[in-house]
Amino acid sequence: MMSAPVDLRNASNSAGNALSHEQGSSSTAVPPMPDYSGRILAYTVTAVIIVIGVLQSAFEQWLLWLVAGALLWPHIAHILTRRTFLNRSPRIRQKMLLVDCVFGGTFIGFTGLVAVPAVSVALMMMFSCLIVGGIRQWLMGTTLMASAIAAGVAFAGPAESFQSPLLTSISAVLATGIYICVTAFYSHQQARALMLAKTQIQNQREQSIALSHKLSKYLSPQVWQSIFTGERDVRLETQRKKLAVFFSDIKGFTELSEEMEPEALTELLNHYFNGMSEVALRYGGTIDKFVGDSIMVFFGDPTSRGQKEDAFACVSMAIEMRKHMKIMRQKWRSQGIKTPLQIRMGISTGYTTVGNFGAENRMDYTIIGKEVNLASRLESLAEPGEILVSYETFSLIKDRIMCRDKGEITVKGFTKPVPIYEVVDFRRDMGPNRSFLEHEHSGFAMYLDSDKITEKERKAILEALEDAADRLRSEEELPDSGKLG
CATH class of the missing domain: 3.30.70.1230 (Nucleotide cyclase, GGDEF domain)
Structure with missing residues (x-):
């Protein structure tokens, strides 16, 4: 009575498309369980609960009609959401899940609030709502389900006993456990696939950034920046500028x-x-x-x-x-x-x-x-x-x-x-x-830009100039015969 609880297809498919050229068949992504399959599973286990409950006299005989509805509804929902104008409706999955909540609540009400089957169906509903739409979807689904339960009880009346036979209780718990385990398995596989895709996309992004920086060497940084930020289109166009x-x-x-x-x-x-x-x-x-x-x-x-x-x-x-x-x-x-x-x-x-x-x-x-x-x-x-x-x-x-x-x-x-x-x-x-001084002669060259000299460099330069000055003075005092060259 609910859709598949997890659908990360948009994210995983986008990642797969982005990486298909690079990764080819090496991707290990597992496709999610579709809404169609998830809904078939949910309504099938609900039908099993109804049949066993009727056989053990936990439910009224007329509830067997719900089995036919439970088996047909997944196919009807699939046709409505895939082949009609509803497929263009935003958040169609969340809306269809709310319909499932109404159906589930109605079933619980019709059973007269027999404890274990009611709790099992309610758990499947809330599990699906939380995973598909989070707290907001859970609140909306729970509210609709509670309203449907109240309407169902008002129509069919409460059961004579809220306790169900052992086999009915076991089948309800097992059916719910199977549904939750199957959907949780797909959720886990999708999470792994999404993390792998995220890692691959991050690697590809880093490679693209490295490549773009290499290509930037062939363009002026300003032009490269304007192109890669989207400010400028790469097309033949010119303009007049001063x-x-x-x-x-x-x-x-x-x-x-x-x-x-x-x-x-x-x-x-x-x-x-x-x-x-x-x-x-x-x-x-x-x-x-x-x-x-x-x-x-x-x-x-x-x-x-x-x-x-x-x-x-x-x-x-x-x-x-x-x-x-x-x-x-x-x-x-x-x-x-x-x-x-x-x-x-x-x-x-x-x-x-x-x-x-x-x-x-x-x-x-x-x-x-x-x-x-x-x-x-x-x-x-x-x-x-x-x-x-x-x-x-x-x-x-x-x-x-x-x-x-x-x-x-x-x-x-x-x-x-x-x-x-x-x-x-x-x-x-x-x-x-002036901050810049220059002197250039044969055997001597000095270029000084005082604005760019740090205090530490200033001391070293002064020492070098003093040593050079002392050398020139000492050579000037030597007689011509004592000079080399």
Whole structure:
């Protein structure tokens, strides 16, 4: 008189579908006992109780008619819930179980509240309600069952004796025990299957995360984040935005490539790209691509802090790259690379077309437009260690960064000559209070950024400088004949 108490099919089937490609036939999931089978089992054991009770005169003879109803109802319920409009009803299982509670309560009432059979049927009902719908379903089912019991007793009257014959009691207890054990077995198997599926899904999720992080190496972090969070669709679409565009390359790289072995050159180039990428990401730049020894970065998409802040972040990044290049050049020199590699940079700000370009099966997230051409042109015109910016960029950063007028240039795509400016340094770092100092001579190189030095490092640096100063003074005092070299 009740449906199967457990149905985790939705969860287990979803897990199975998600893992079917990976797991194939290795899954050990056990399918749940369907409502149809569970209801047949419940009503069959109830029919057995009725027959034995009638044979032992515990119930009235006319209750044998309930046997036919008990055997037919599971099939009727199956047809109603699978082949009619009811199959689209939400929570149909819970609703059908409430109907079963009414039928069960009616049966208990018709038997006149004979103790053991009544308790057995009531236990099957409450067991099913608790597992299928929890406390709320149990309360609703118990209420309906109690109402049906009252109506049944009012119709048939109470039994002459609430005690049932021994065989009737034993059959009721056994029938209820069989139902509970069978459904509990399926519940246990489903719980195991669900835990296995959960573990497999978690493993697959971890594998997917690891794979996504590997794939993220081929995209700028901002673009990867917007795609994997669902903020951006992977389709061919573009938009117009005002961006700050940055180009850089290494002056002297061509000559160096002729002197070094390819493996050593590759290692040097990757070291350079790694250092510059860290600087770009620290300032929020979207790394577009690496071409040879060139880097292309833009600011303002997918996220923007405003035109002025984007331009300032771009130029700040360029200044930081120039400083970082000097540090790397010192390291390369200690590794035996004598060619003085220097970076040159160009920055332009203006409207560009940004988005996915290419084909449906292979696309590239990039930007196009005359401002991109201008930034590339400025980079090619820059001297080693120089940062050239367009007038638009200069107008956005001039209050915080010192720039020097470099005149005008003619660029394809621009009808008028374009004013350009050279970035000197942050205004806060100009004069005696500047945080960055540099001195480079043959046999000596110093790059100092006091803002980044900790107190512990400060003491070690002071000791090193004092030792170097003492060494220079002692060598200066020696006569020429005492010097080596």
